[in-house]
Amino acid sequence: MTKTIVIDGLGLIGGSIALAIRQQWPEHKIIGVDINHQSLTYAKERGIIDNGFTQLQSYAEKADIILLAAPVSIIMEHMEQLAQMQLKPEIIITDVGSTKRQIMTKASVFVDRGIHFIGGHPMAGSHKTTITASRADLFQSAYYFLISDTLNDQRAQKAADELQALLSGLNVKWQLVSALQHDQIVAQISHLPHIIASGLVNMAQNEFSGSTLSLKLAAGGFRSITRIASSDPDMWTDILLSNRQTLIDKIDTFGDLLEHVKEALHASDRPAIRNYFQRAKITRDSINAQASSHAPNFYDLFVNIPDRVGSVAEVTRVLADAKINLINIHILEIREEINGVLQLSFSNQNDLADATCALKQHGLSVIRGE
Ligand SMILES: NC(=O)C1=CN([C@@H]2O[C@H](COP(=O)(O)OP(=O)(O)OC[C@H]3O[C@@H](n4cnc5c(N)ncnc54)[C@H](O)[C@@H]3O)[C@@H](O)[C@H]2O)C=CC1
Numbered sequence: 005m006t007k008t009i010v011i012d013g014l015g016l017i018g019g020s021i022a023l024a025i026r027q028q029w030p031e032h033k034i035i036g037v038d039i040n041h042q043s044l045t046y047a048k049e050r051g052i053i054d055n056g057f058t059q060l061q062s063y064a065e066k067a068d069i070i071l072l073a074a075p076v077s078i079i080m081e082h083m084e085q086l087a088q089m090q091l092k093p094e095i096i097i098t099d100v101g102s103t104k105r106q107i108m109t110k111a112s113v114f115v116d117r118g119i120h121f122i123g124g125h126p127m128a129g130s131h132k133t134t135i136t137a138s139r140a141d142l143f144q145s146a147y148y149f150l151i152s153d154t155l156n157d158q159r160a161q162k163a164a165d166e167l168q169a170l171l172s173g174l175n176v177k178w179q180l181v182s183a184l185q186h187d188q189i190v191a192q193i194s195h196l197p198h199i200i201a202s203g204l205v206n207m208a209q210n211e212f213s214g215s216t217l218s219l220k221l222a223a224g225g226f227r228s229i230t231r232i233a234s235s236d237p238d239m240w241t242d243i244l245l246s247n248r249q250t251l252i253d254k255i256d257t258f259g260d261l262l263e264h265v266k267e268a269l270h271a272s273d274r275p276a277i278r279n280y281f282q283r284a285k286i287t288r289d290s291i292n293a294q295a296s297s298h299a300p301n302f303y304d305l306f307v308n309i310p311d312r313v314g315s316v317a318e319v320t321r322v323l324a325d326a327k328i329n330l331i332n333i334h335i336l337e338i339r340e341e342i343n344g345v346l347q348l349s350f351s352n353q354n355d356l357a358d359a360t361c362a363l364k365q366h367g368l369s370v371i372r373g374e
């Protein structure tokens with residue numbers, strides 16, 4: 005059955021979800037809502053949406069599904085507005101906001117009216133924003149949180165099944181958690197890291213100001229750990245303010261950890277310092293191992309590529325010549341004058357083995373994947 009889907013906030017995430025729905029369900033009508041006219045024009049010209057509006061009121065009452073994908077504070081404002089409208093009785097409203105406790109508390113505005121609200125959060129994205137950065141495959145193999153708080157009866161479960169079917173083209177791994185669990189998890193693995201990344205950049209900037217040294221000297225490590233400091237400041241202000249207490253606690257704990265390293269340095273305590281790095285190494289190495297064991301549909305290898313024009317094309321040509329189907333390619337790192345690393349994903353073990361062989365025969369250095 006043809007559905008009308010309203011996507012409110014047509015940026016990186018709203019745009020990427022629109023693209024994925026469009027690809028899988030071309031018969032559905034997709035309406036974009038954004039205060040930014042340019043985003044609407046961009047999406048309409050490329051056929052990502054059928055029509056665009058600057059006001060949610062313009063189309064919400066005709067919607068079968070509304071996906072709220074603006075910054076967190078706007079999502080909550082728009083939930084209030086939606087609760088005042090004459091919506092279709094079986095409408096499903098969902099969101100993609102990076103925090104969930106405040107949003108799920110706000111969802112009480114829908115309960116009396118019997119409207120389904122399903123909290124969601126795809127755990128993939130980028131430091132880049134706006135629809136121009138959106139991609140249909142942005143969420144491929146990523147986790148997508150669904151919030152259990154409102155999934156408490158059969159009708160709600162049916163609505164969640166419908167939402168999951170609509171978004172099945174995203175190829176995500178669904179993860180059911182409570183809003184409380186969600187905000188604690190993301191505070192640790194997403195919000196605190198953003199605070200630290202921006203802190204490192206601000207500190208380096210302070211240290212280098214007034215000196216002839218500059219941040220251009222920063223090596224790969226600094227660049228990798230601070231990539232997310234390029235994220236949108238308004239979006240991250242909303243995120244921090246909607247997960248305040250959890251983050252205050254996390255900052256305290258992180259402060260204790262730094263204090264521990266400082267004490268070890270004061271005491272020249274070599275075993276304590278080594279232990280700090282060793283524990284982290286074991287855990288960090290195991291993330292890669294877990295990631296590959298949880299993604300049985302993807303077979304990855306990593307290739308060293310020289311920093312010269314055409315080296316990525318060379319890799320893809322070798323694979324095309326060998327008639328090997330590549331399902332994803334990701335540039336992990338390219339540093340000036342040094343090798344970069346390409347991550348190549350295949351759909352099965354045979355393609356992975358054939359690709360390893362073809363690339364090695366071509367003289368390329370394959371890091372992992374046999
Ligand atoms: N960037 C990321 O990697 C991820 C972001 N999220 C969440 O997704 C949401 C959207 O983030 P992005 O797409 O990255 O941001 P974005 O900045 O690319 O897109 C947000 C869009 O919302 C629009 N907008 C702002 N105020 C509006 C209003 N009053 N009415 C309608 N549209 C309005 C903006 O014009 C923009 O096009 C946020 O809630 C964020 O926390 C979730 C997962 C990943």
Ligand SMILES: O=C(O)C(=O)Cc1ccc(O)cc1
Binds near residue numbers: 101126130131194232
């Ligand atoms: O760019 C990155 O690595 C991110 O961390 C993207 C991201 C940003 C916000 C989220 O709520 C989830 C993922």
